[in-house]
Amino acid sequence: MERPVSPFMFPVWYRFQINSALSILHRLAGIALAVGSILLAWWLIAVAAGGEVFAATHAFIASPIGILLLFFWSVAFFYHLCNGIRHLAWDAGWGSSSERPISPAMSCSPRRSC
Amino acid sequence: MANTRSLANATALRDEDVLRRVRHLGSARKGLWEWRLQRQTALALIPLGLYFVASMLRLALADQLTAARWLSSPVPALLTILFVTAMFAHAVVGLRSVLVDYVHTRARLEAAELLVRAAAILLAVASVLAVPSFSSADREAEDAQRLRHHRSFL
Numbered sequence: 001m002e003r004p005v006s007p008f009m010f011p012v013w014y015r016f017q018i019n020s021a022l023s024i025l026h027r028l029a030g031i032a033l034a035v036g037s038i039l040l041a042w043w044l045i046a047v048a049a050g051g052e053v054f055a056a057t058h059a060f061i062a063s064p065i066g067i068l069l070l071f072f073w074s075v076a077f078f079y080h081l082c083n084g085i086r087h088l089a090w091d092a093g094w095g096s097s098s099e100r101p102i103s104p105a106m107s108c109s110p111r112r113s114c
Numbered sequence: 115m116a117n118t119r120s121l122a123n124a125t126a127l128r129d130e131d132v133l134r135r136v137r138h139l140g141s142a143r144k145g146l147w148e149w150r151l152q153r154q155t156a157l158a159l160i161p162l163g164l165y166f167v168a169s170m171l172r173l174a175l176a177d178q179l180t181a182a183r184w185l186s187s188p189v190p191a192l193l194t195i196l197f198v199t200a201m202f203a204h205a206v207v208g209l210r211s212v213l214v215d216y217v218h219t220r221a222r223l224e225a226a227e228l229l230v231r232a233a234a235i236l237l238a239v240a241s242v243l244a245v246p247s248f249s250s251a252d253r254e255a256e257d258a259q260r261l262r263h264h265r266s267f268l
Contacts, residue, residue: 004218022128027212041198041237043174047181048244054178062175070174084156091153 026083029076036073139214148207155204160195179259191245202238206231 004013039061046057060066068097169190173181184190209230217223 041241044241
């Protein structure tokens with residue numbers, strides 16, 4: 001069967017555009033943040049519990065893997081934050097005007113599906 | 115659920131003419147409430163999240179005494195509790211929309227949603243309960259440190 005079938009559309013049959021790429025990145029960042037928040041809650045509980053639990057958690061966070069995870073969580077956080085503000089601006093009504101945007105691809109308005 | 119056919123449904127000429135029962139996942143019910151909660155927690159999480167990340171820059175690798183002392187003072191404790199609550203509420207609504215998009219069986223969708231919601235409630239309540247106990251953990255850690263100093267003098 002030669003015809004393009006999802007999810008194998010990218011990148012041969014369906015080219016990424018800036019608005020769809022940003023949108024899926026927003027979703028992926030959200031999922032990464034949710035998974036990372038488990039570690040966050042664990043850290044809070046460990047600080048309260050003290051002793052052995054905190055030592056183990058601190059050792060994991062201070063290890064290279066832990067620092068890498070923290071870094072990627074922060075990247076996902078800031079991306080999700082800025083793109084989230086963009087979403088909130090759309091919800092408030094900005095961005096769907098009829099004047100020319102900076103780039104046609106940036107006018108990912110609620111009226112146009114991303 | 116969609117297989118029971120009443121007489122009225124059976125005699126309608128075409129289903130798209132007369133939709134007598136909302137199909138698939140049913141009507142939106144609390145959908146608008148969730149949408150608004152998502153936007154409200156998003157607004158709250160802009161300052162709360164920035165505050166939390168900024169404090170974590172200092173505290174993620176700190177020892178327990180520093181962290182417990184910071185979290186036992188009222189303003190950081192309050193903002194941390196608010197941040198954790200808002201974040202888990204926002205995460206549950208967001209993950210729900212992801213699950214609805216990608217899980218196609220009703221039973222699996224319900225199970226997955228339940229799992230996500232249970233995990234979020236567990237972690238959120240545990241974190242919120244951990245914050246007031248910081249004052250006692252603070253004192254415990256201070257006592258431990260005092261004992262260590264005494265021992266080093268001997």
